[in-house]
Amino acid sequence: xxxxxxxxxxxxxxxxxxAVLKEQxxxxxxxxxxxxxxxxxxxxxxxxxxxxxxxxxxxxxxQDLAIALSGTGIRTGGGPAAVLDAVEEPADIVxxxxxxxxxxxxxxxxxxxxxxxxxxxxxxxxxxxEAFMARARAVGATILPLDSEHNALFQALGDxxxxxxxxxxxxxxxxxxxTWDAGRIAAATPADALNHPTWSMGAxxxxxxxxxxxxxxxxxxAHHLFGLGADRLEAVVHPQSIVHGLVCFxxxxxxAGLAAPxxxxxxxxxxxxxxxxPSAGNRRLDLAAAGTLTFEAPDPERFPCLALARDxxxxxxxxxxxxxxxxxxxxxxxxxxxxxxxxxxxxxxxTLEQMAGRHGTPAGVEEALVVDAAARAATRAxxxxxxxxx
Amino acid sequence: xxxxxxxxxxxxxxxxxxAVLKEQxxxxxxxxxxxxxxxxxxxxxxxxxxxxxxxxxxxxxxQDLAIALSGTGIRTGGGPAAVLDAVEEPADIVxxxxxxxxxxxxxxxxxxxxxxxxxxxxxxxxxxxEAFMARARAVGATILPLDSEHNALFQALGDxxxxxxxxxxxxxxxxxxxTWDAGRIAAATPADALNHPTWSMGAxxxxxxxxxxxxxxxxxxAHHLFGLGADRLEAVVHPQSIVHGLVCFxxxxxxAGLAAPxxxxxxxxxxxxxxxxPSAGNRRLDLAAAGTLTFEAPDPERFPCLALARDxxxxxxxxxxxxxxxxxxxxxxxxxxxxxxxxxxxxxxxTLEQMAGRHGTPAGVEEALVVDAAARAATRAxxxxxxxxx
Numbered sequence: 139x140x141x142x143x144x145x146x147x148x149x150x151x152x153x154x155x156x157a158v159l160k161e162q163x164x165x166x167x168x169x170x171x172x173x174x175x176x177x178x179x180x181x182x183x184x185x186x187x188x189x190x191x192x193x194x195x196x197x198x199x200x201q202d203l204a205i206a207l208s209g210t211g212i213r214t215g216g217g218p219a220a221v222l223d224a225v226e227e228p229a230d231i232v233x234x235x236x237x238x239x240x241x242x243x244x245x246x247x248x249x250x251x252x253x254x255x256x257x258x259x260x261x262x263x264x265x266x267x268e269a270f271m272a273r274a275r276a277v278g279a280t281i282l283p284l285d286s287e288h289n290a291l292f293q294a295l296g297d298x299x300x301x302x303x304x305x306x307x308x309x310x311x312x313x314x315x316x317t318w319d320a321g322r323i324a325a326a327t328p329a330d331a332l333n334h335p336t337w338s339m340g341a342x343x344x345x346x347x348x349x350x351x352x353x354x355x356x357x358x359x360a361h362h363l364f365g366l367g368a369d370r371l372e373a374v375v376h377p378q379s380i381v382h383g384l385v386c387f388x389x390x391x392x393x394a395g396l397a398a399p400x401x402x403x404x405x406x407x408x409x410x411x412x413x414x415x416p417s418a419g420n421r422r423l424d425l426a427a428a429g430t431l432t433f434e435a436p437d438p439e440r441f442p443c444l445a446l447a448r449d450x451x452x453x454x455x456x457x458x459x460x461x462x463x464x465x466x467x468x469x470x471x472x473x474x475x476x477x478x479x480x481x482x483x484x485x486x487x488x489t490l491e492q493m494a495g496r497h498g499t500p501a502g503v504e505e506a507l508v509v510d511a512a513a514r515a516a517t518r519a520x521x522x523x524x525x526x527x528x
Numbered sequence: 529x530x531x532x533x534x535x536x537x538x539x540x541x542x543x544x545x546x547a548v549l550k551e552q553x554x555x556x557x558x559x560x561x562x563x564x565x566x567x568x569x570x571x572x573x574x575x576x577x578x579x580x581x582x583x584x585x586x587x588x589x590x591q592d593l594a595i596a597l598s599g600t601g602i603r604t605g606g607g608p609a610a611v612l613d614a615v616e617e618p619a620d621i622v623x624x625x626x627x628x629x630x631x632x633x634x635x636x637x638x639x640x641x642x643x644x645x646x647x648x649x650x651x652x653x654x655x656x657x658e659a660f661m662a663r664a665r666a667v668g669a670t671i672l673p674l675d676s677e678h679n680a681l682f683q684a685l686g687d688x689x690x691x692x693x694x695x696x697x698x699x700x701x702x703x704x705x706x707t708w709d710a711g712r713i714a715a716a717t718p719a720d721a722l723n724h725p726t727w728s729m730g731a732x733x734x735x736x737x738x739x740x741x742x743x744x745x746x747x748x749x750a751h752h753l754f755g756l757g758a759d760r761l762e763a764v765v766h767p768q769s770i771v772h773g774l775v776c777f778x779x780x781x782x783x784a785g786l787a788a789p790x791x792x793x794x795x796x797x798x799x800x801x802x803x804x805x806p807s808a809g810n811r812r813l814d815l816a817a818a819g820t821l822t823f824e825a826p827d828p829e830r831f832p833c834l835a836l837a838r839d840x841x842x843x844x845x846x847x848x849x850x851x852x853x854x855x856x857x858x859x860x861x862x863x864x865x866x867x868x869x870x871x872x873x874x875x876x877x878x879t880l881e882q883m884a885g886r887h888g889t890p891a892g893v894e895e896a897l898v899v900d901a902a903a904r905a906a907t908r909a910x911x912x913x914x915x916x917x918x
Contacts, residue, residue, distance in 0.1 A: 390810035
């Protein structure tokens, strides 16, 4: 019986985790569940999973949560300090499903306690990868990647030593602009970018998927998770999103991780690791029904964000942190119709140029957040005048 | 430094093994090399690999071999007893590349000495799988599958326990009749059957590939190698032959083994196992260059051999041994133009019916060969009168 804490319980990652924990209730006890501000949703989850502690990060929702759970015996709390209290509760593994910069501090705190992390938050490794991996090593915790691509790589790698790996390949759906020419991409609207062919996701990640910046950020995450340099990490466009990642070994063998598009599959893998648990509910892959899988090299001309991310990884130091912050501001400006799609890579590149050499590798979450704030300000200063939603 | 013995050194499996051993000469010492009767070819290989002992199974070629290797210090021999002497020489791993029934006795002898086996001979596991696996367990040897499909499954499985596997899938190219209708297949000629779309192979295995019997035999091998029943073993048609095998886990995760079509890749994997050795010479897979991978369920109506093999596996006992022998006779008759292609499954089915219940599971190679001979005679008796090349 393992105890699981779920950070971001009411989001999409949390929903998959809760579905898994309900199906596998014989194997897991649920400790803390944490959400942003959806008190009613969190209360429902806490009851269903019989959690011991429920916390909303937004203190203004704490009272609603307390009322919704009164008489259940489930303790409640609200605000950032309560989130850290939730992380302090005993747990064997923490699902890190809080999106964005807000996920850094609680995930870092959870790691400090030696808990294994089922990591869905992208920013932890992109913005402060060295610090997270160093802390994990220091406390003997394992960071288990929960997103499809890195989970596939983690499974395909198995116990193979790093020097047996020639390269790793992450697949990218290619997004809605895969077949568009450069001029049409440059003029794409937010409605175009949000029209993702295979996944229904939030506006930010859909836009990153359309620019391939999402895959660039994933290359950076893969670098930290698996210890490979930028030259041994590749992306290949695979619109069907059936093969999620491939490990190419030095003898020519290739191991691939595949799955139906169902977040419960990597979630259960992480929660059960290093064992596996059977699931009747998780979707199964039917290759014959899938029929055709295609693969193509990403086009660096039409999708410059991938190269920007790779260059930031090569540059090291704070460059990935800056890249991520600049991209967030640029994407928000694009979604607010303040800049055209084609300006996203240009803004990221200019921010990186301006800030080059100003910051070293963030030694922890606080340093990463300082760089993040500085980069956001630098990118904002590059935006055209007028109201922007950043 | 591991010592390797190569049985079948001048065949296609042996050629790949010799290429690997030449490239990896820092890691391997070559003990015995054994061939059927190509004395000149074997002498060249023995010199190139600096083998200690060279043997031809056909005693009439022994003198040519002795002359060709005189003055080199490489000992030579000829005939079946010398083959067993070659197997007795010290070795850590034996490449079992002798095709057909002739491979059974030397491979079984090699296993008795506790050597790991890099197994390319199909008949060992199809005809006497229980005996081979029991002996391997008894002496603590590992049977490492050298053919692409089972090697891919072996790699994809890793150290996962059998109860974490829901099913395994072997891919089949589909052969030259993949898109043909049943009537055209029934009337196919040997020239049609040998026109394989992706691999250049011998006449017997090309015909088995055209009928999908080859994949049926591989399902039987997989059963013995991995301990899964017939209901947990599937074949999927994948004409590009890039994905060789897939392991579907009970949590919905799927691990696949891929490689470029290069026998050196699984060969080096087996020889280096449980480590991996880097190779500059082994071909690399380029997924973007491959472009499109397709998958389709095999059609049981047009390709009844697959179901025959699966039924034989379910029936157990000597049924797989009988299936294999009947198929060999039927394929030889087809290649000699004595029967149409459509009669191959009919002859196999009738032989299995006639011999049902007559023989139990072969307890060793000798018993398997007795069943094999009886099944061949039974199938021959079913052939139309006239000269046949069996």
